[in-house]
Amino acid sequence: MKPAKFDYVRAESIDQIVDALDKGDGEAIVLAGGQTLMPMLAMRLARPATVIDINNVTDLSGIGIVGDELVIMACTRQAEALASPLVREHAPLLAEAIALVGHQQTRNRGTVGGSLSHADPASEIPLAALALDASVSLRSVAGTRRVQLADYFLGPMMTARADNEVLVSVHFPIMSGGAGSAFHEVSERRGDFAVVAAAAIIEVDGAGICTAAALAIGGADATPRRIAALEDKLQGAKLDGALIRSVLPEIALAVAPGDDQHAGAAYRLRVATNLAERALLEAFDGARA
Amino acid sequence: MTSDPGRNLHYVAKKRRVREDKRFVTGNGKYVQDIVLPDTRHAAVLPSPYPRARILSIDTAAAEALDGVHMVLTGAQLAADCNPIRLGLKLPGIKWYPLAVDMTRYAGEWVAIVVADDAYIAEDALDLIEVDYEPLDAVVDPEVAFAETERFVHPDHGSNVLYHGNFVWGGVDEDFAAADERLDLRVRWGRSATVPIETFGVLAQWNEGTEILDIWASIQMPNFVELMASTLGYPLNSIRLHQDVDVGGSYGVKRGIKQSVLAAYLSRKLRRPVRLIEDRLWNMAGGDAHGPDRIFDTQVAFNKDGVIRSLKIRALDDAGAYPGRAPFQLAKPISALVGPYRINSVQYEAISVATNKTGQVPVRGFGQAPTNYMIEMVVDAVARHLGLDRLEIRRRNLIEAHEFPYKIPPGSEYDSGDYQTVLQKCLDLARYKDLLQRRDRARAEGRLAGIGIVTNLEPGGGNNIFEYLMDPTAEITTFMEGCEVRVDSQGNITGIMGTTTSGQGHETMFATILGEELEFDPDDIRIVHGDSLSSLPTRSPIASRMAIMLGSAAAGAAGRIKDRAMAIAAFNLDLPVAQLEYSAGTVSDRNDPSRKLTWAEICFIAYRAYHKLPEGMEPGFQAQFVFQVPGGGKLPDENNRVGIYPCFSFQAHIPYVEIDPGTGRVTVVDYAIAHDCGTVINPDIVRGMVIGGLAHGIGAALYEKFAYDDEGQFLSATFADYLMPSVHEIPDVKDVEHCTPSPLTSHGQKGSGEGGYLGAPAAIASAVNDALSPLGVTVHELPMRMHKLEALINEANTK
Amino acid sequence: MSKPEINLTINGHERSAAVEPRVSLLDFLREDMALSGTHTGCEHGVCGACSILLDGVPIRACLMLAVQADGCHVTTVEGLCNDDGGPGVLQDAFVEAHGMQCGYCTPGMLISAQALLAENDDPTLEQIKDAIGGNLCRCTGYVQIIESIQLAAARLREARS
Structure with a gap:
C-alpha cells in the first residue's frame, strides 16, 4: 500500500489552488485532511498526476458568521468545528453529527470540506449539512459559484463540483433558536461510517404547529436524501408522536437503498424509518416556541 | 484472589511487573520490520483478482525493466526450483506453492513477486506486470463443494473433500435408544481469525560463505524450520531462525511459510537480504490467515431431567484453497468433545472441504472455539426444549470435583477441576440475582435484554496425537x-x-x-x-x-x-x-x-x-x-481412544447484553468471567490473556467475518470491512480466579491463552438468544451482525 | 522525481531530509528517521498503531505525507521517554498495570493517552475510551490499558498536588 508517483504542489493561496487545478486538466486532486484520500492513494485507487495540498492556505480555515449564515471554511478541521461555540449555537445538528465522525485522531486532521467533497452516501457531515439546507461555495479560475447541497450530491462519491473547482466554504443558514434537532445513526462499531443515519430538524409555534421540518436520510440511497413529502406533511400540522409516526411511510417512497455485505436494502429501509422516527421525536422534543 | 497451590511461593502467583513491557513502552521492541540490514531489497506481491482462473500467461518484461527493480518471479519459475509446501495430511493431488502455478485458487492468491530497491518502487513494478487470466466458476459454498463431482479446487485431487472421518466413542446407539428425547441443531461458525495488528513479515539473508540462511520473521509455528527446509530442499541445519524477534500478535496465525520461502529464495538468487512485509490488503486476502469456517449438525440425546447422554456431531469445515494444517482443527477438539459435561458417548463425523477461498490456518484454540460454541448452543437448546433453566441444566451435567481425573469417551483425561465452584464464583461476581432483575426490568420497559451462561474448557499443552487420528502414518507422540x-x-x-x-x-x-x-x-x-x-x-x-x-x-x-x-x-x-x-x-x-x-x-x-x-x-x-507432554507418548487404542491434551482449564462466562430492536445492534453491557487455570504464575499476564481472549470472542460473536460474495470475490480486505472490536465494544469486564492445581505440571499451572476466546462467542450467543427469547426466535450463526438480528426481530414482530 | 527538502522537529530535535512527495509520514519516520517505535498496522487509517503527536495533537502518521510535516513538531513514542531513555510517567504506568501484551499497538495507545492526559489528568472512563477509541488492540481487551491510563492519571495528579 504505497501510492503511485505524483507531483506535489503546496498551495499557499486559493488562487494557487485553482491555478494548479486548471493546469492539472482533470489529473490533479486536492489534498485536504487526507483521511479519505490518503488510503485511496495508498491503495492506488486514486492515481492523480498532481496532488495539491491545501492545508497551508490559511484563508481556507476558520468559522464565522456572515450575515445570516454560519460559514465554515473548507479546510477547517472537524475537531475545530466540533469544539466551536458558534457551531454549537447556530448549527447544533452539525456538532452532533461531527461527534460521530471517526475518532479524535481522524477529526484532528479531517476537514469539513473534505467530507463534503468525498460525499459518501452514509457519512455524517453531508447528511447534517443537507438537513440544514447548507450550500457550498465552489471556486475555479472562472470564478465562484454557490451550489445548494440538494443539487450538489449526484451519486456515491460524486458531486457537482467540476474537476477544476475547489470547495472553498460551506454555508449554513443559522438555525432558529427554538428549533429542535437530532442526529441518529447506527454503525457496527462506534466511529465507523454509519450504515444508516437520520438527521431531523423541527420548529413549532406556540400552538404546537410545525413551522419548519427537515428530515435527511443517509445510507439508504446513492446520496443522502431529504424526504420532502414527509416534511410537507409535517409543516403546518399540529405535531405529536402519532402524527410523526403516521408520516414515516413517506421515507420508503423516497429512497432506493442498495445491498452490500454490511446490510441489505430491506434492512436499510426499515432502520432508516426507525432512526427517522427517533430523530423526529427527539427534534420535536427539543423544539420550543 | 491469588492462587494457593499449597506451597509457600515467593514469586509465582505474585503481582510482579512483566519484564517484556519496558521495551514495548519505550519504543525498543524489535519487530521484524524494525530489523535493518545493509543493502536490503524489498518485495511486493501481485494478488489474483479472480477466485478461480487459469493463468494463460504472465508478462513481466516491463516490470523488470523499471529502474530499481531487481527481480520479478512467477509461480512457474519458482516451482521449478522448490518443492511444494508440505501439507498436514498427505494429499498428493494438492500442490501448494508460494505463488500460484497455472491456476489461481482464491481471490488474492499471490501470482508474482517483485524485488526492488524500496517498497514504493516494488509496487510500481506490480502495475507493470500483465497477467492473462481465463476466469472459471469458483467453488464457494462448502456444502456444494462437498457434493461437487466435476468442479474441483484441485483437479488432480479428484474431489474437494480433504478429509472425511467418522468416530464413535462409547455406546452411542444404545444411549440414543435409551434416552427420553432427542433434538437436532444446526449451528454455524463464521470465517474469522485473530488478525493481529502486525501483519506477517519476514527478512531473509542467504550467506554464501557460511551457507546459512538467516531468517527473521514474525513467526509462531512449530514446524516452521522443517517446512522451510523441505520446501527449499535445504538441510535443516542450514536454516537459522532468529527467535528473538518480537511478534506483534499472533494467537495462532503467524505461520508465514510461503512468505518466508519466497524471501529466502529471492535472497539466495539476489545475494542480498530480502524483506517481505505484508501490507494489510495482501495480508487479509492472501496471507493465508483465515480461521475455521464450520457447519455443525448435531443430534443430542437426553433425559427429561436434563441429563445429556450422547451426541452425534457432524462438522463440515471449509478449509479454503490450501489446507495446510487446517483439517487438524477438526481433530484437536476431540480432546474436549463433550465439554465440561458428563456425557456418556459421542459420535463425530468430521469433514474438511476445499473451496476457492483463502486457506485456513490455526486460530486460537485450534478448532475448540467453534466446537465449544456448538456444545453450548446444544445444551441451551435442550434446556429450552425441556423448559429448564440454563444454569440448572449445566449444574446437572457438569463433571463433579470428586470425579477427577475424569476420562471422557474419546480418551482424554481431564486432570483436575471444580466446575461447580467456579460457576458459583461467576454467579456471585455477576450478582446473578440482581442481574436477572435488571434484565427483567429492561424487558418490562420494552427493551431486548439477555444474560448468557456458558461453561467451557480450555485444553492446554497438547501432544499432537490428534494428527494420528486423521492419518495413522503420522506416529507423532511427543510435542x-x-x-x-x-x-x-x-x-x-x-x-x-x-x-x-x-x-x-x-x-x-x-x-x-x-x-x-x-x-x-x-x-x-x-x-x-x-x-x-x-x-x-x-x-x-x-x-x-x-x-x-x-x-x-x-x-x-x-x-x-x-x-x-x-x-x-x-x-x-x-x-x-x-x-x-x-x-x-x-x-x-x-x-x-x-x-x-x-x-x-x-x-x-x-x-x-x-x-x-x-x-x-x-x-x-x-x-x-x-x-515431554505429561500423559502423552501413547498411540490411540483400538477404539481410537487417546489422551490428547494433559491439562484442562475451565471458565464460566456470564455476559449481559441489550439489543436495539430498531437496528439490531447488540451492546455488551456487562461481563463476568470466572476462570481456573490452576496455579497462576503471573496474575497480570493471566488476567490480560483471559480478558483479551474474551474480547476477541466478542469480535467473533458480533462483528468479525471474512466475507465472500456468491462468486467468491473477497469482501473484507480492509479494516473498514473486517470489523474488530474497539474499546467501545468491550464492556467493563469483571474477572475472578479460582485455582485447582494440575497434578501434571511443575507448579500446578495449566494453560490460559485461549480460554476467554473459547467461551465468549458462545456466551454472547447465549445472551443474544436469551434477549430474543420473548420473541420466540433464536440465532445459531456467527457473527450475529446487526442486520441479521434486526431481520429476525422484525419478522417475529410482524408475525 | 524531485525530492523536496523538509525541516521539522522530531522529539525535540531539528531534522532535515529530502523526501519523495508520495512517502507517508509513517514510512519517513520509520525508514528515514530510524524511529521504529511508531508501528505500521493498516496503512489506511483505521488501527491507530501509527499514532503520533503533530504539533501536540494526536493524528495517524499513515494518513499524512512526510512533505506535509515540513515545519511541524512531531512527537513519537520515543519522545515520551525521560531524558535518560527510560519510561516516563505514562509509560511506567503501562508497565505497572501491564497495559499491553505483544506491544504492537502500545506506542499508539501511549500517544493517544498522552494527548488526553496533557489536557485532563482526571479523565472519566468515557473520556479515556474516547481517547483510545481509534486505537485497536487485539491482545488485551483494553481493560488493563484503561487501568494503566487511570494509574498514570492518578500519579500525575499526585505529582501536581
Whole structure:
C-alpha cells in the first residue's frame, strides 16, 4: 500500500489552488485532511498526476458568521468545528453529527470540506449539512459559484463540483433558536461510517404547529436524501408522536437503498424509518416556541 | 484472589511487573520490520483478482525493466526450483506453492513477486506486470463443494473433500435408544481469525560463505524450520531462525511459510537480504490467515431431567484453497468433545472441504472455539426444549470435583477441576440475582435484554496425537519443549528458551519459575531466545502450552542446577547430599549451618577449580531439560481412544447484553468471567490473556467475518470491512480466579491463552438468544451482525 | 522525481531530509528517521498503531505525507521517554498495570493517552475510551490499558498536588 508517483504542489493561496487545478486538466486532486484520500492513494485507487495540498492556505480555515449564515471554511478541521461555540449555537445538528465522525485522531486532521467533497452516501457531515439546507461555495479560475447541497450530491462519491473547482466554504443558514434537532445513526462499531443515519430538524409555534421540518436520510440511497413529502406533511400540522409516526411511510417512497455485505436494502429501509422516527421525536422534543 | 497451590511461593502467583513491557513502552521492541540490514531489497506481491482462473500467461518484461527493480518471479519459475509446501495430511493431488502455478485458487492468491530497491518502487513494478487470466466458476459454498463431482479446487485431487472421518466413542446407539428425547441443531461458525495488528513479515539473508540462511520473521509455528527446509530442499541445519524477534500478535496465525520461502529464495538468487512485509490488503486476502469456517449438525440425546447422554456431531469445515494444517482443527477438539459435561458417548463425523477461498490456518484454540460454541448452543437448546433453566441444566451435567481425573469417551483425561465452584464464583461476581432483575426490568420497559451462561474448557499443552487420528502414518507422540539454564562464573543466571514470543510474557514466566526454584529474584535473571540452530527443541507457543511445557522444563532445568550445586557442595564439605540444604544458592549442612558453600564459591569451583569437582562431573555450570507432554507418548487404542491434551482449564462466562430492536445492534453491557487455570504464575499476564481472549470472542460473536460474495470475490480486505472490536465494544469486564492445581505440571499451572476466546462467542450467543427469547426466535450463526438480528426481530414482530 | 527538502522537529530535535512527495509520514519516520517505535498496522487509517503527536495533537502518521510535516513538531513514542531513555510517567504506568501484551499497538495507545492526559489528568472512563477509541488492540481487551491510563492519571495528579 504505497501510492503511485505524483507531483506535489503546496498551495499557499486559493488562487494557487485553482491555478494548479486548471493546469492539472482533470489529473490533479486536492489534498485536504487526507483521511479519505490518503488510503485511496495508498491503495492506488486514486492515481492523480498532481496532488495539491491545501492545508497551508490559511484563508481556507476558520468559522464565522456572515450575515445570516454560519460559514465554515473548507479546510477547517472537524475537531475545530466540533469544539466551536458558534457551531454549537447556530448549527447544533452539525456538532452532533461531527461527534460521530471517526475518532479524535481522524477529526484532528479531517476537514469539513473534505467530507463534503468525498460525499459518501452514509457519512455524517453531508447528511447534517443537507438537513440544514447548507450550500457550498465552489471556486475555479472562472470564478465562484454557490451550489445548494440538494443539487450538489449526484451519486456515491460524486458531486457537482467540476474537476477544476475547489470547495472553498460551506454555508449554513443559522438555525432558529427554538428549533429542535437530532442526529441518529447506527454503525457496527462506534466511529465507523454509519450504515444508516437520520438527521431531523423541527420548529413549532406556540400552538404546537410545525413551522419548519427537515428530515435527511443517509445510507439508504446513492446520496443522502431529504424526504420532502414527509416534511410537507409535517409543516403546518399540529405535531405529536402519532402524527410523526403516521408520516414515516413517506421515507420508503423516497429512497432506493442498495445491498452490500454490511446490510441489505430491506434492512436499510426499515432502520432508516426507525432512526427517522427517533430523530423526529427527539427534534420535536427539543423544539420550543 | 491469588492462587494457593499449597506451597509457600515467593514469586509465582505474585503481582510482579512483566519484564517484556519496558521495551514495548519505550519504543525498543524489535519487530521484524524494525530489523535493518545493509543493502536490503524489498518485495511486493501481485494478488489474483479472480477466485478461480487459469493463468494463460504472465508478462513481466516491463516490470523488470523499471529502474530499481531487481527481480520479478512467477509461480512457474519458482516451482521449478522448490518443492511444494508440505501439507498436514498427505494429499498428493494438492500442490501448494508460494505463488500460484497455472491456476489461481482464491481471490488474492499471490501470482508474482517483485524485488526492488524500496517498497514504493516494488509496487510500481506490480502495475507493470500483465497477467492473462481465463476466469472459471469458483467453488464457494462448502456444502456444494462437498457434493461437487466435476468442479474441483484441485483437479488432480479428484474431489474437494480433504478429509472425511467418522468416530464413535462409547455406546452411542444404545444411549440414543435409551434416552427420553432427542433434538437436532444446526449451528454455524463464521470465517474469522485473530488478525493481529502486525501483519506477517519476514527478512531473509542467504550467506554464501557460511551457507546459512538467516531468517527473521514474525513467526509462531512449530514446524516452521522443517517446512522451510523441505520446501527449499535445504538441510535443516542450514536454516537459522532468529527467535528473538518480537511478534506483534499472533494467537495462532503467524505461520508465514510461503512468505518466508519466497524471501529466502529471492535472497539466495539476489545475494542480498530480502524483506517481505505484508501490507494489510495482501495480508487479509492472501496471507493465508483465515480461521475455521464450520457447519455443525448435531443430534443430542437426553433425559427429561436434563441429563445429556450422547451426541452425534457432524462438522463440515471449509478449509479454503490450501489446507495446510487446517483439517487438524477438526481433530484437536476431540480432546474436549463433550465439554465440561458428563456425557456418556459421542459420535463425530468430521469433514474438511476445499473451496476457492483463502486457506485456513490455526486460530486460537485450534478448532475448540467453534466446537465449544456448538456444545453450548446444544445444551441451551435442550434446556429450552425441556423448559429448564440454563444454569440448572449445566449444574446437572457438569463433571463433579470428586470425579477427577475424569476420562471422557474419546480418551482424554481431564486432570483436575471444580466446575461447580467456579460457576458459583461467576454467579456471585455477576450478582446473578440482581442481574436477572435488571434484565427483567429492561424487558418490562420494552427493551431486548439477555444474560448468557456458558461453561467451557480450555485444553492446554497438547501432544499432537490428534494428527494420528486423521492419518495413522503420522506416529507423532511427543510435542516437547526444551530450555537451558546457565549460571555464569559470576553467578548470574541466564535462561535460554527456543521460540519467539508474541505477547504471552514467556520471558517473565520463565524467569519467575527459575527464580522460584533457585530462590533468586527473577528480575536478576536474564532470559534470551536462542535461534533455531542453538536452542533446544521447541514446538512454539501454540495450544495454551508454554506455562505447562516451558514452565515445567524450566523447573526441571532449575532442579538440575540445584542438584549440581548440591553435588559440588557435598563433595567439598564431605557430607552426603541428604544432609545438605539449598537456600538461595547457598548449600549448607542441615545440622551445622555454618558449614556451607556459597553460590559464589560453587560457581568458582564449577568454572575454575576442576580439582574440587566431584569425579566425573563436567566443568561449567549449566543444565538442559526437555519436557515431554505429561500423559502423552501413547498411540490411540483400538477404539481410537487417546489422551490428547494433559491439562484442562475451565471458565464460566456470564455476559449481559441489550439489543436495539430498531437496528439490531447488540451492546455488551456487562461481563463476568470466572476462570481456573490452576496455579497462576503471573496474575497480570493471566488476567490480560483471559480478558483479551474474551474480547476477541466478542469480535467473533458480533462483528468479525471474512466475507465472500456468491462468486467468491473477497469482501473484507480492509479494516473498514473486517470489523474488530474497539474499546467501545468491550464492556467493563469483571474477572475472578479460582485455582485447582494440575497434578501434571511443575507448579500446578495449566494453560490460559485461549480460554476467554473459547467461551465468549458462545456466551454472547447465549445472551443474544436469551434477549430474543420473548420473541420466540433464536440465532445459531456467527457473527450475529446487526442486520441479521434486526431481520429476525422484525419478522417475529410482524408475525 | 524531485525530492523536496523538509525541516521539522522530531522529539525535540531539528531534522532535515529530502523526501519523495508520495512517502507517508509513517514510512519517513520509520525508514528515514530510524524511529521504529511508531508501528505500521493498516496503512489506511483505521488501527491507530501509527499514532503520533503533530504539533501536540494526536493524528495517524499513515494518513499524512512526510512533505506535509515540513515545519511541524512531531512527537513519537520515543519522545515520551525521560531524558535518560527510560519510561516516563505514562509509560511506567503501562508497565505497572501491564497495559499491553505483544506491544504492537502500545506506542499508539501511549500517544493517544498522552494527548488526553496533557489536557485532563482526571479523565472519566468515557473520556479515556474516547481517547483510545481509534486505537485497536487485539491482545488485551483494553481493560488493563484503561487501568494503566487511570494509574498514570492518578500519579500525575499526585505529582501536581
